[in-house]
Amino acid sequence: MLYRLLKSVRLGIALILVITALSLLSTLVPQGRERTYYQERYPPALYTVIMTIGFTTYFSSLLFVIPVLLFTLNLGICTVDRMVRQARKKADRRYGPDIVHVALLVLAAGGLVTALARRESDFVMAPGEEVAVTPRSTIRLRSFEYLTYSSGMPRAWISTVDVMRDGALETSAFPIRVNHPLRVDGVSVYQFTWENRSTFRFRDRTGAETTVPVGGIFEDRDSLWYFADAVVDGGVWKALLQQYRGRKLISTRTLAVAESLGGYTLLGVTQKLVTGLRVVRDPGFALVIVGVVLLGAGLALTFIQNRRESTVSP
Amino acid sequence: MMQVFATTALVLIAASAAVQTVFLLIRGETRDPVSHWALLAACVLLFAVTVERSILIRFPAVTNMYESLVFFSAVICLAGFALRLFLKSAASRFILPGVTFVALALLSISSSPLVPREIQPPIPALQSLWLVLHVTLAFIGEAFFVVSVAAAVVFLAARREETRAAADRIAYSSVAAGYPIFTVGALIFGAVWAEVAWGTWWSWDPKETWSLVTWLVYTACLHTRLVKRLRGTISAVLAIVGFASTIFTFFGVNFLLSSLHGYG
Numbered sequence: 001m002l003y004r005l006l007k008s009v010r011l012g013i014a015l016i017l018v019i020t021a022l023s024l025l026s027t028l029v030p031q032g033r034e035r036t037y038y039q040e041r042y043p044p045a046l047y048t049v050i051m052t053i054g055f056t057t058y059f060s061s062l063l064f065v066i067p068v069l070l071f072t073l074n075l076g077i078c079t080v081d082r083m084v085r086q087a088r089k090k091a092d093r094r095y096g097p098d099i100v101h102v103a104l105l106v107l108a109a110g111g112l113v114t115a116l117a118r119r120e121s122d123f124v125m126a127p128g129e130e131v132a133v134t135p136r137s138t139i140r141l142r143s144f145e146y147l148t149y150s151s152g153m154p155r156a157w158i159s160t161v162d163v164m165r166d167g168a169l170e171t172s173a174f175p176i177r178v179n180h181p182l183r184v185d186g187v188s189v190y191q192f193t194w195e196n197r198s199t200f201r202f203r204d205r206t207g208a209e210t211t212v213p214v215g216g217i218f219e220d221r222d223s224l225w226y227f228a229d230a231v232v233d234g235g236v237w238k239a240l241l242q243q244y245r246g247r248k249l250i251s252t253r254t255l256a257v258a259e260s261l262g263g264y265t266l267l268g269v270t271q272k273l274v275t276g277l278r279v280v281r282d283p284g285f286a287l288v289i290v291g292v293v294l295l296g297a298g299l300a301l302t303f304i305q306n307r308r309e310s311t312v313s314p
Numbered sequence: 315m316m317q318v319f320a321t322t323a324l325v326l327i328a329a330s331a332a333v334q335t336v337f338l339l340i341r342g343e344t345r346d347p348v349s350h351w352a353l354l355a356a357c358v359l360l361f362a363v364t365v366e367r368s369i370l371i372r373f374p375a376v377t378n379m380y381e382s383l384v385f386f387s388a389v390i391c392l393a394g395f396a397l398r399l400f401l402k403s404a405a406s407r408f409i410l411p412g413v414t415f416v417a418l419a420l421l422s423i424s425s426s427p428l429v430p431r432e433i434q435p436p437i438p439a440l441q442s443l444w445l446v447l448h449v450t451l452a453f454i455g456e457a458f459f460v461v462s463v464a465a466a467v468v469f470l471a472a473r474r475e476e477t478r479a480a481a482d483r484i485a486y487s488s489v490a491a492g493y494p495i496f497t498v499g500a501l502i503f504g505a506v507w508a509e510v511a512w513g514t515w516w517s518w519d520p521k522e523t524w525s526l527v528t529w530l531v532y533t534a535c536l537h538t539r540l541v542k543r544l545r546g547t548i549s550a551v552l553a554i555v556g557f558a559s560t561i562f563t564f565f566g567v568n569f570l571l572s573s574l575h576g577y578g
Contacts, residue, residue, distance in 0.1 A: 299494035
Protein backbone atom coordinates (compact mmCIF):
# COMPACT_ATOMS: atom_id res chain seq x y z
CA MET A 1 0.00 0.00 0.00
CA LEU A 2 2.75 2.44 1.07
CA TYR A 3 4.94 1.31 -1.85
CA ARG A 4 2.06 1.85 -4.27
CA LEU A 5 1.50 5.33 -2.86
CA LEU A 6 5.20 6.18 -3.12
CA LYS A 7 5.45 5.08 -6.74
CA SER A 8 2.33 7.00 -7.74
CA VAL A 9 2.80 9.73 -10.34
CA ARG A 10 -0.18 11.46 -8.76
CA LEU A 11 1.82 11.79 -5.51
CA GLY A 12 4.74 13.20 -7.53
CA ILE A 13 2.54 15.81 -9.18
CA ALA A 14 0.88 16.68 -5.85
CA LEU A 15 4.31 17.16 -4.25
CA ILE A 16 5.43 19.33 -7.19
CA LEU A 17 2.37 21.51 -6.66
CA VAL A 18 2.98 21.73 -2.88
CA ILE A 19 6.68 22.62 -3.33
CA THR A 20 5.74 25.11 -6.04
CA ALA A 21 3.07 26.86 -3.96
CA LEU A 22 5.22 27.08 -0.82
CA SER A 23 8.29 28.22 -2.77
CA LEU A 24 6.23 30.98 -4.37
CA LEU A 25 5.00 32.14 -0.99
CA SER A 26 8.57 32.10 0.33
CA THR A 27 9.63 34.67 -2.28
CA LEU A 28 7.16 37.12 -0.72
CA VAL A 29 8.91 36.88 2.66
CA PRO A 30 12.54 38.13 2.65
CA GLN A 31 14.67 35.22 3.83
CA GLY A 32 17.27 35.02 6.56
CA ARG A 33 16.76 38.40 8.24
CA GLU A 34 16.93 39.20 11.94
CA ARG A 35 13.88 38.35 14.05
CA THR A 36 13.21 42.06 14.68
CA TYR A 37 12.92 42.69 10.91
CA TYR A 38 9.82 40.49 10.71
CA GLN A 39 8.48 41.72 14.04
CA GLU A 40 8.47 45.31 12.75
CA ARG A 41 6.92 44.53 9.35
CA TYR A 42 4.23 41.92 9.94
CA PRO A 43 1.09 41.90 12.10
CA PRO A 44 1.59 39.90 15.34
CA ALA A 45 -0.52 36.92 14.21
CA LEU A 46 1.27 36.62 10.86
CA TYR A 47 4.64 37.12 12.55
CA THR A 48 3.91 34.25 14.93
CA VAL A 49 2.87 31.95 12.06
CA ILE A 50 5.92 32.83 9.96
CA MET A 51 8.34 32.26 12.85
CA THR A 52 6.63 29.07 14.05
CA ILE A 53 6.72 27.29 10.70
CA GLY A 54 10.25 28.51 9.91
CA PHE A 55 9.20 30.51 6.86
CA THR A 56 12.03 33.00 7.34
CA THR A 57 14.53 30.28 6.43
CA TYR A 58 12.12 28.31 4.26
CA PHE A 59 14.68 26.43 2.14
CA SER A 60 16.30 24.86 5.19
CA SER A 61 13.05 24.34 7.10
CA LEU A 62 11.13 21.07 7.47
CA LEU A 63 8.34 22.65 5.44
CA PHE A 64 10.64 22.45 2.41
CA VAL A 65 12.93 19.57 3.30
CA ILE A 66 10.17 17.00 3.98
CA PRO A 67 8.27 17.47 0.66
CA VAL A 68 11.60 17.49 -1.23
CA LEU A 69 12.74 14.26 0.48
CA LEU A 70 9.36 12.65 -0.24
CA PHE A 71 9.55 13.82 -3.85
CA THR A 72 13.08 12.43 -4.21
CA LEU A 73 11.90 9.09 -2.79
CA ASN A 74 8.91 9.12 -5.14
CA LEU A 75 11.14 9.99 -8.10
CA GLY A 76 13.61 7.23 -7.18
CA ILE A 77 10.91 4.55 -6.94
CA CYS A 78 9.20 5.75 -10.15
CA THR A 79 12.55 5.73 -11.97
CA VAL A 80 13.43 2.17 -10.91
CA ASP A 81 9.91 1.00 -11.71
CA ARG A 82 10.01 2.66 -15.13
CA MET A 83 13.45 1.28 -15.93
CA VAL A 84 12.34 -2.26 -15.05
CA ARG A 85 9.36 -1.86 -17.37
CA GLN A 86 11.59 -0.44 -20.13
CA ALA A 87 13.99 -3.39 -19.83
CA ARG A 88 11.09 -5.82 -20.36
CA LYS A 89 9.97 -4.02 -23.51
CA LYS A 90 11.12 -5.49 -26.82
CA ALA A 91 10.59 -2.35 -28.87
CA ASP A 92 9.82 1.35 -28.47
CA ARG A 93 12.29 1.83 -25.63
CA ARG A 94 12.72 5.44 -24.54
CA TYR A 95 15.75 5.98 -22.35
CA GLY A 96 15.76 9.80 -22.40
CA PRO A 97 13.23 10.30 -19.58
CA ASP A 98 14.99 7.60 -17.50
CA ILE A 99 18.32 9.39 -17.84
CA VAL A 100 16.62 12.69 -16.90
CA HIS A 101 15.10 11.09 -13.80
CA VAL A 102 18.42 9.49 -12.77
CA ALA A 103 20.11 12.88 -13.34
CA LEU A 104 17.61 14.56 -11.01
CA LEU A 105 18.35 11.94 -8.34
CA VAL A 106 22.11 12.47 -8.76
CA LEU A 107 21.54 16.25 -8.52
CA ALA A 108 19.47 15.75 -5.36
CA ALA A 109 22.30 13.64 -3.89
CA GLY A 110 24.85 16.28 -4.90
CA GLY A 111 22.67 19.01 -3.39
CA LEU A 112 22.40 17.06 -0.14
CA VAL A 113 26.17 16.52 0.07
CA THR A 114 26.72 20.22 -0.69
CA ALA A 115 24.18 21.31 1.92
CA LEU A 116 25.79 19.14 4.60
CA ALA A 117 29.50 19.39 3.81
CA ARG A 118 30.21 22.57 1.83
CA ARG A 119 32.65 24.87 3.60
CA GLU A 120 33.73 28.37 2.67
CA SER A 121 36.11 30.89 4.17
CA ASP A 122 36.95 34.46 3.17
CA PHE A 123 40.24 36.27 3.58
CA VAL A 124 41.82 39.55 2.60
CA MET A 125 45.34 39.65 1.09
CA ALA A 126 47.81 42.35 0.14
CA PRO A 127 50.49 41.75 -2.51
CA GLY A 128 53.30 39.62 -1.12
CA GLU A 129 51.10 37.89 1.47
CA GLU A 130 50.50 34.13 1.58
CA VAL A 131 47.49 32.10 2.66
CA ALA A 132 47.14 28.32 3.03
CA VAL A 133 44.02 27.23 1.13
CA THR A 134 44.44 23.53 1.97
CA PRO A 135 46.88 21.74 4.31
CA ARG A 136 49.16 21.16 1.30
CA SER A 137 48.52 24.18 -0.92
CA THR A 138 49.33 27.84 -0.40
CA ILE A 139 48.69 30.85 -2.60
CA ARG A 140 50.86 33.95 -2.65
CA LEU A 141 49.38 37.17 -4.05
CA ARG A 142 51.61 38.74 -6.68
CA SER A 143 49.38 41.69 -7.51
CA PHE A 144 45.82 42.95 -7.35
CA GLU A 145 44.35 45.14 -10.09
CA TYR A 146 41.06 46.99 -10.12
CA LEU A 147 40.29 47.99 -13.70
CA THR A 148 37.48 50.37 -14.62
CA TYR A 149 35.74 51.48 -17.81
CA SER A 150 36.02 55.12 -18.83
CA SER A 151 32.63 55.67 -17.14
CA GLY A 152 34.14 54.57 -13.82
CA MET A 153 32.17 51.30 -13.75
CA PRO A 154 34.15 48.26 -12.62
CA ARG A 155 35.62 46.28 -15.51
CA ALA A 156 37.67 43.64 -13.71
CA TRP A 157 39.20 42.70 -10.38
CA ILE A 158 42.25 40.54 -10.97
CA SER A 159 44.20 38.82 -8.20
CA THR A 160 47.34 37.28 -9.71
CA VAL A 161 48.62 34.47 -7.51
CA ASP A 162 51.38 31.87 -7.39
CA VAL A 163 50.27 28.45 -6.18
CA MET A 164 52.64 26.39 -4.04
CA ARG A 165 52.05 22.74 -3.29
CA ASP A 166 54.11 21.13 -0.51
CA GLY A 167 56.32 24.20 -0.64
CA ALA A 168 57.13 23.90 -4.36
CA LEU A 169 55.79 26.30 -6.99
CA GLU A 170 53.01 24.52 -8.88
CA THR A 171 51.33 27.33 -10.88
CA SER A 172 52.80 30.70 -11.60
CA ALA A 173 50.87 33.94 -12.05
CA PHE A 174 47.32 32.52 -12.18
CA PRO A 175 44.80 35.37 -12.61
CA ILE A 176 41.79 34.88 -10.33
CA ARG A 177 38.89 36.96 -11.67
CA VAL A 178 35.13 36.91 -11.26
CA ASN A 179 34.03 33.99 -13.49
CA HIS A 180 37.59 32.61 -13.50
CA PRO A 181 38.25 30.82 -10.19
CA LEU A 182 41.39 28.93 -9.26
CA ARG A 183 40.75 25.20 -8.80
CA VAL A 184 43.45 23.60 -6.69
CA ASP A 185 43.73 20.54 -4.48
CA GLY A 186 39.95 20.01 -4.22
CA VAL A 187 39.07 23.63 -3.44
CA SER A 188 38.05 26.60 -5.59
CA VAL A 189 39.28 30.12 -4.93
CA TYR A 190 37.01 32.95 -6.09
CA GLN A 191 37.49 36.69 -6.53
CA PHE A 192 35.03 37.81 -3.91
CA THR A 193 35.62 41.40 -2.87
CA TRP A 194 38.25 44.09 -2.47
CA GLU A 195 38.96 46.92 -0.04
CA ASN A 196 41.25 49.83 0.64
CA ARG A 197 43.64 49.04 3.45
CA SER A 198 44.90 52.20 5.14
CA THR A 199 48.01 52.52 7.28
CA PHE A 200 49.16 55.56 9.26
CA ARG A 201 52.81 56.56 9.69
CA PHE A 202 53.70 58.38 12.95
CA ARG A 203 56.73 59.86 14.68
CA ASP A 204 56.73 59.46 18.45
CA ARG A 205 58.29 61.64 21.17
CA THR A 206 61.69 60.00 20.76
CA GLY A 207 61.74 60.73 17.02
CA ALA A 208 61.23 57.07 16.04
CA GLU A 209 58.83 56.26 13.21
CA THR A 210 56.06 53.69 13.54
CA THR A 211 53.12 52.51 11.38
CA VAL A 212 49.63 51.67 12.58
CA PRO A 213 46.92 49.96 10.45
CA VAL A 214 43.19 50.63 10.61
CA GLY A 215 42.06 48.75 13.71
CA GLY A 216 45.30 49.53 15.53
CA ILE A 217 45.52 51.34 18.90
CA PHE A 218 47.93 53.45 20.91
CA GLU A 219 47.86 54.48 24.54
CA ASP A 220 47.92 58.07 25.73
CA ARG A 221 47.99 58.47 29.53
CA ASP A 222 44.65 57.05 30.81
CA SER A 223 43.06 56.86 27.32
CA LEU A 224 43.22 54.49 24.39
CA TRP A 225 43.10 55.79 20.82
CA TYR A 226 41.55 53.45 18.27
CA PHE A 227 42.22 53.93 14.52
CA ALA A 228 38.69 53.47 13.23
CA ASP A 229 39.25 54.37 9.55
CA ALA A 230 40.93 56.64 7.03
CA VAL A 231 38.57 59.32 5.72
CA VAL A 232 38.75 62.05 3.11
CA ASP A 233 38.03 65.42 4.69
CA GLY A 234 38.45 68.63 2.69
CA GLY A 235 40.15 66.71 -0.12
CA VAL A 236 42.88 65.21 2.10
CA TRP A 237 43.20 61.83 3.79
CA LYS A 238 42.93 61.91 7.57
CA ALA A 239 42.94 59.33 10.34
CA LEU A 240 39.58 58.84 12.08
CA LEU A 241 40.31 58.22 15.74
CA GLN A 242 38.10 57.15 18.63
CA GLN A 243 39.17 57.82 22.22
CA TYR A 244 38.22 55.19 24.80
CA ARG A 245 38.52 55.23 28.55
CA GLY A 246 38.00 51.68 29.67
CA ARG A 247 35.26 50.46 27.36
CA LYS A 248 33.60 53.85 27.15
CA LEU A 249 33.83 55.92 23.96
CA ILE A 250 34.87 59.41 25.08
CA SER A 251 35.39 61.29 21.81
CA THR A 252 35.91 60.98 18.07
CA ARG A 253 38.24 63.18 16.03
CA THR A 254 40.20 63.29 12.81
CA LEU A 255 43.93 63.81 12.55
CA ALA A 256 45.54 65.35 9.44
CA VAL A 257 49.12 64.95 8.29
CA ALA A 258 51.54 67.06 10.46
CA GLU A 259 49.02 67.23 13.33
CA SER A 260 49.99 65.77 16.67
CA LEU A 261 48.14 63.86 19.33
CA GLY A 262 49.60 62.93 22.70
CA GLY A 263 53.17 63.15 21.54
CA TYR A 264 52.58 61.37 18.24
CA THR A 265 52.75 63.28 14.94
CA LEU A 266 51.01 61.90 11.84
CA LEU A 267 53.51 61.79 8.95
CA GLY A 268 51.32 60.22 6.26
CA VAL A 269 48.31 58.06 5.32
CA THR A 270 48.99 55.21 2.89
CA GLN A 271 46.26 53.57 0.86
CA LYS A 272 46.72 50.07 -0.54
CA LEU A 273 44.18 48.05 -2.51
CA VAL A 274 43.80 44.57 -1.07
CA THR A 275 41.86 41.69 -2.52
CA GLY A 276 39.16 39.59 -0.87
CA LEU A 277 39.18 35.93 -1.90
CA ARG A 278 36.76 33.15 -1.00
CA VAL A 279 37.88 29.53 -0.67
CA VAL A 280 35.15 26.95 -1.22
CA ARG A 281 35.41 23.22 -0.60
CA ASP A 282 32.34 21.50 -1.99
CA PRO A 283 32.37 17.69 -1.80
CA GLY A 284 29.10 17.68 -3.79
CA PHE A 285 30.80 19.33 -6.78
CA ALA A 286 31.56 16.10 -8.71
CA LEU A 287 28.06 14.70 -8.17
CA VAL A 288 26.45 17.93 -9.38
CA ILE A 289 28.66 17.92 -12.48
CA VAL A 290 27.68 14.29 -13.21
CA GLY A 291 24.02 15.20 -12.64
CA VAL A 292 24.22 18.21 -14.95
CA VAL A 293 25.87 16.18 -17.74
CA LEU A 294 23.31 13.38 -17.35
CA LEU A 295 20.46 15.89 -17.37
CA GLY A 296 21.73 17.50 -20.56
CA ALA A 297 22.22 14.09 -22.21
CA GLY A 298 18.80 12.84 -21.08
CA LEU A 299 17.00 15.94 -22.33
CA ALA A 300 18.85 15.79 -25.65
CA LEU A 301 17.96 12.11 -26.08
CA THR A 302 14.31 12.76 -25.17
CA PHE A 303 14.17 15.64 -27.60
CA ILE A 304 15.79 13.65 -30.45
CA GLN A 305 13.53 10.66 -29.85
CA ASN A 306 10.43 12.89 -29.74
CA ARG A 307 11.48 14.51 -33.02
CA ARG A 308 12.13 11.13 -34.64
CA GLU A 309 8.77 9.77 -33.53
CA SER A 310 6.86 12.86 -34.64
CA THR A 311 8.65 12.70 -38.02
CA VAL A 312 7.96 8.98 -38.48
CA SER A 313 4.38 8.96 -37.21
CA PRO A 314 1.74 10.04 -39.75
CA MET B 315 20.67 53.55 -36.14
CA MET B 316 19.75 51.16 -33.34
CA GLN B 317 16.78 53.29 -32.33
CA VAL B 318 15.55 53.41 -35.94
CA PHE B 319 15.83 49.63 -36.23
CA ALA B 320 14.00 49.04 -32.96
CA THR B 321 11.21 51.50 -33.82
CA THR B 322 10.82 50.06 -37.34
CA ALA B 323 10.63 46.57 -35.84
CA LEU B 324 7.90 47.75 -33.46
CA VAL B 325 5.93 49.24 -36.37
CA LEU B 326 6.34 46.06 -38.41
CA ILE B 327 5.11 43.85 -35.57
CA ALA B 328 2.14 46.18 -34.95
CA ALA B 329 1.30 46.13 -38.67
CA SER B 330 1.62 42.35 -38.72
CA ALA B 331 -0.73 42.05 -35.74
CA ALA B 332 -3.22 44.40 -37.41
CA VAL B 333 -3.19 42.50 -40.73
CA GLN B 334 -3.59 39.15 -38.97
CA THR B 335 -6.52 40.47 -36.93
CA VAL B 336 -8.25 41.95 -39.98
CA PHE B 337 -7.87 38.73 -41.96
CA LEU B 338 -9.05 36.70 -39.01
CA LEU B 339 -12.18 38.81 -38.51
CA ILE B 340 -13.08 39.69 -42.09
CA ARG B 341 -11.51 37.24 -44.50
CA GLY B 342 -12.31 34.09 -42.52
CA GLU B 343 -10.37 31.12 -43.91
CA THR B 344 -8.01 33.18 -46.12
CA ARG B 345 -4.46 33.57 -44.90
CA ASP B 346 -2.82 36.94 -45.34
CA PRO B 347 0.26 36.85 -47.57
CA VAL B 348 2.48 39.38 -45.74
CA SER B 349 2.21 39.38 -41.95
CA HIS B 350 4.74 36.58 -41.38
CA TRP B 351 7.25 38.34 -43.64
CA ALA B 352 6.78 41.46 -41.54
CA LEU B 353 7.59 39.34 -38.48
CA LEU B 354 10.72 38.01 -40.16
CA ALA B 355 11.81 41.54 -41.09
CA ALA B 356 11.22 42.69 -37.49
CA CYS B 357 13.25 39.73 -36.26
CA VAL B 358 16.18 40.66 -38.55
CA LEU B 359 16.05 44.30 -37.40
CA LEU B 360 15.98 43.31 -33.73
CA PHE B 361 18.91 40.95 -34.19
CA ALA B 362 20.71 43.83 -35.91
CA VAL B 363 20.10 45.94 -32.79
CA THR B 364 21.57 43.15 -30.68
CA VAL B 365 24.60 42.83 -32.97
CA GLU B 366 25.25 46.58 -33.02
CA ARG B 367 25.02 46.85 -29.23
CA SER B 368 27.26 43.79 -28.92
CA ILE B 369 29.91 45.45 -31.07
CA LEU B 370 29.71 48.62 -28.98
CA ILE B 371 30.05 46.86 -25.64
CA ARG B 372 32.37 44.16 -27.05
CA PHE B 373 30.22 41.46 -25.50
CA PRO B 374 26.97 39.69 -26.52
CA ALA B 375 24.29 42.26 -25.73
CA VAL B 376 22.03 40.27 -23.41
CA THR B 377 23.17 41.74 -20.10
CA ASN B 378 20.32 44.08 -19.15
CA MET B 379 16.56 44.18 -19.36
CA TYR B 380 16.36 46.25 -22.56
CA GLU B 381 18.76 43.96 -24.41
CA SER B 382 16.95 40.90 -23.07
CA LEU B 383 13.59 42.24 -24.26
CA VAL B 384 14.95 42.99 -27.72
CA PHE B 385 16.46 39.51 -28.01
CA PHE B 386 13.33 37.82 -26.61
CA SER B 387 11.06 39.75 -29.03
CA ALA B 388 13.30 38.79 -31.95
CA VAL B 389 13.14 35.09 -31.07
CA ILE B 390 9.35 35.26 -30.64
CA CYS B 391 9.03 36.88 -34.08
CA LEU B 392 11.14 34.08 -35.52
CA ALA B 393 8.96 31.49 -33.76
CA GLY B 394 5.85 33.19 -35.23
CA PHE B 395 7.37 33.15 -38.71
CA ALA B 396 8.26 29.46 -38.39
CA LEU B 397 4.78 28.67 -37.05
CA ARG B 398 3.16 30.24 -40.09
CA LEU B 399 5.64 28.72 -42.55
CA PHE B 400 5.64 25.14 -41.31
CA LEU B 401 2.17 24.64 -39.81
CA LYS B 402 -0.65 24.72 -42.29
CA SER B 403 -3.45 23.76 -39.87
CA ALA B 404 -6.38 26.11 -39.42
CA ALA B 405 -5.47 26.57 -35.76
CA SER B 406 -2.19 28.29 -36.62
CA ARG B 407 -4.22 31.19 -38.09
CA PHE B 408 -5.63 31.83 -34.63
CA ILE B 409 -2.40 31.14 -32.77
CA LEU B 410 -0.15 33.48 -34.75
CA PRO B 411 -1.93 36.71 -33.65
CA GLY B 412 -1.42 35.67 -30.01
CA VAL B 413 2.30 35.13 -30.59
CA THR B 414 2.55 38.45 -32.43
CA PHE B 415 0.77 40.35 -29.65
CA VAL B 416 3.17 38.96 -27.05
CA ALA B 417 6.16 40.14 -29.15
CA LEU B 418 4.48 43.53 -29.58
CA ALA B 419 3.81 43.84 -25.84
CA LEU B 420 7.39 42.93 -24.90
CA LEU B 421 8.92 45.31 -27.40
CA SER B 422 6.56 48.07 -26.28
CA ILE B 423 7.70 47.56 -22.69
CA SER B 424 11.32 47.87 -23.87
CA SER B 425 10.45 51.36 -25.17
CA SER B 426 8.91 52.44 -21.87
CA PRO B 427 10.70 54.64 -19.31
CA LEU B 428 10.69 51.65 -16.94
CA VAL B 429 13.45 50.07 -18.99
CA PRO B 430 16.70 52.08 -19.28
CA ARG B 431 18.35 51.89 -22.70
CA GLU B 432 21.85 53.13 -21.89
CA ILE B 433 24.61 51.19 -23.56
CA GLN B 434 26.81 49.93 -20.75
CA PRO B 435 29.56 47.34 -20.90
CA PRO B 436 29.08 44.37 -18.59
CA ILE B 437 30.26 44.43 -14.98
CA PRO B 438 32.69 41.61 -14.04
CA ALA B 439 29.99 39.18 -12.86
CA LEU B 440 28.29 39.32 -16.27
CA GLN B 441 31.42 38.68 -18.32
CA SER B 442 30.82 34.97 -18.84
CA LEU B 443 30.06 32.68 -21.74
CA TRP B 444 27.84 30.73 -19.36
CA LEU B 445 25.71 33.85 -18.83
CA VAL B 446 25.29 34.26 -22.60
CA LEU B 447 24.24 30.61 -22.99
CA HIS B 448 22.00 30.90 -19.92
CA VAL B 449 20.12 33.95 -21.19
CA THR B 450 19.86 33.08 -24.88
CA LEU B 451 18.76 29.47 -24.40
CA ALA B 452 16.29 30.46 -21.67
CA PHE B 453 14.66 32.96 -24.04
CA ILE B 454 14.62 30.50 -26.96
CA GLY B 455 12.86 28.00 -24.69
CA GLU B 456 10.46 30.69 -23.53
CA ALA B 457 9.67 31.64 -27.15
CA PHE B 458 8.29 28.11 -27.54
CA PHE B 459 6.25 28.70 -24.39
CA VAL B 460 4.79 31.82 -26.04
CA VAL B 461 3.56 29.64 -28.92
CA SER B 462 2.19 27.12 -26.42
CA VAL B 463 0.24 29.73 -24.44
CA ALA B 464 -1.25 31.20 -27.62
CA ALA B 465 -2.26 27.69 -28.71
CA ALA B 466 -3.66 26.93 -25.23
CA VAL B 467 -5.85 30.03 -25.37
CA VAL B 468 -7.09 29.05 -28.84
CA PHE B 469 -7.84 25.55 -27.52
CA LEU B 470 -9.93 26.94 -24.69
CA ALA B 471 -11.71 29.51 -26.89
CA ALA B 472 -12.30 27.51 -30.08
CA ARG B 473 -15.57 25.71 -30.77
CA ARG B 474 -14.64 23.56 -33.76
CA GLU B 475 -13.26 20.21 -32.65
CA GLU B 476 -10.71 20.17 -35.47
CA THR B 477 -9.29 23.54 -34.41
CA ARG B 478 -9.21 22.49 -30.75
CA ALA B 479 -7.36 19.26 -31.55
CA ALA B 480 -4.78 21.08 -33.68
CA ALA B 481 -4.31 23.78 -31.04
CA ASP B 482 -3.88 21.14 -28.34
CA ARG B 483 -1.24 19.37 -30.45
CA ILE B 484 0.65 22.62 -31.14
CA ALA B 485 0.52 23.63 -27.46
CA TYR B 486 1.94 20.27 -26.38
CA SER B 487 4.61 20.17 -29.13
CA SER B 488 5.74 23.69 -28.22
CA VAL B 489 6.09 22.81 -24.54
CA ALA B 490 7.89 19.56 -25.46
CA ALA B 491 10.35 21.50 -27.66
CA GLY B 492 10.81 24.46 -25.32
CA TYR B 493 11.14 22.46 -22.09
CA PRO B 494 14.59 20.88 -22.71
CA ILE B 495 15.98 24.14 -24.10
CA PHE B 496 14.61 26.09 -21.12
CA THR B 497 15.91 23.47 -18.68
CA VAL B 498 19.41 23.56 -20.11
CA GLY B 499 19.47 27.35 -20.51
CA ALA B 500 17.65 28.71 -17.48
CA LEU B 501 18.50 26.07 -14.91
CA ILE B 502 21.63 24.13 -15.90
CA PHE B 503 23.69 26.92 -17.47
CA GLY B 504 22.41 29.39 -14.88
CA ALA B 505 23.61 27.10 -12.08
CA VAL B 506 26.96 26.52 -13.79
CA TRP B 507 27.42 30.28 -14.21
CA ALA B 508 26.61 30.87 -10.52
CA GLU B 509 29.15 28.23 -9.50
CA VAL B 510 31.89 29.69 -11.69
CA ALA B 511 31.17 33.27 -10.60
CA TRP B 512 30.31 32.92 -6.90
CA GLY B 513 31.07 29.33 -5.89
CA THR B 514 27.48 28.32 -5.29
CA TRP B 515 25.18 26.45 -7.67
CA TRP B 516 21.95 27.73 -6.25
CA SER B 517 21.17 30.41 -3.69
CA TRP B 518 17.34 30.39 -3.60
CA ASP B 519 17.24 33.94 -4.88
CA PRO B 520 13.61 34.90 -5.84
CA LYS B 521 14.48 34.77 -9.56
CA GLU B 522 15.96 31.30 -9.18
CA THR B 523 12.96 30.17 -7.17
CA TRP B 524 10.53 31.51 -9.77
CA SER B 525 12.52 29.89 -12.61
CA LEU B 526 12.33 26.60 -10.75
CA VAL B 527 8.60 27.11 -10.25
CA THR B 528 8.18 27.75 -13.98
CA TRP B 529 10.11 24.57 -14.71
CA LEU B 530 8.01 22.60 -12.20
CA VAL B 531 4.77 23.82 -13.81
CA TYR B 532 5.93 22.73 -17.27
CA THR B 533 7.19 19.47 -15.75
CA ALA B 534 3.70 18.90 -14.37
CA CYS B 535 2.26 19.90 -17.77
CA LEU B 536 4.32 17.24 -19.58
CA HIS B 537 3.74 14.56 -16.95
CA THR B 538 -0.01 15.00 -16.77
CA ARG B 539 -0.05 14.49 -20.51
CA LEU B 540 2.59 11.82 -21.08
CA VAL B 541 2.09 9.72 -17.96
CA LYS B 542 -1.48 10.38 -16.87
CA ARG B 543 -2.70 10.78 -20.49
CA LEU B 544 -4.59 13.94 -19.55
CA ARG B 545 -5.08 16.15 -22.57
CA GLY B 546 -7.02 19.23 -23.44
CA THR B 547 -8.18 21.56 -20.72
CA ILE B 548 -5.70 20.60 -17.98
CA SER B 549 -2.74 20.83 -20.39
CA ALA B 550 -4.00 24.18 -21.66
CA VAL B 551 -4.46 25.55 -18.15
CA LEU B 552 -0.98 24.41 -17.11
CA ALA B 553 0.54 25.95 -20.25
CA ILE B 554 -1.15 29.25 -19.36
CA VAL B 555 -0.04 29.04 -15.70
CA GLY B 556 3.50 28.19 -16.86
CA PHE B 557 3.61 31.20 -19.12
CA ALA B 558 2.24 33.47 -16.38
CA SER B 559 5.05 32.19 -14.18
CA THR B 560 7.57 32.82 -16.98
CA ILE B 561 6.45 36.42 -17.31
CA PHE B 562 6.44 36.98 -13.55
CA THR B 563 9.95 35.52 -13.35
CA PHE B 564 11.07 38.06 -15.93
CA PHE B 565 9.21 41.20 -14.85
CA GLY B 566 7.64 40.59 -11.45
CA VAL B 567 10.82 39.53 -9.72
CA ASN B 568 12.77 42.48 -11.17
CA PHE B 569 10.18 45.10 -10.31
CA LEU B 570 8.45 43.72 -7.22
CA LEU B 571 10.89 41.48 -5.37
CA SER B 572 14.42 42.02 -4.20
CA SER B 573 16.74 39.80 -6.26
CA LEU B 574 20.40 39.22 -7.14
CA HIS B 575 19.26 39.20 -10.78
CA GLY B 576 18.34 42.88 -10.77
CA TYR B 577 20.28 43.57 -13.97
CA GLY B 578 18.02 41.61 -16.35
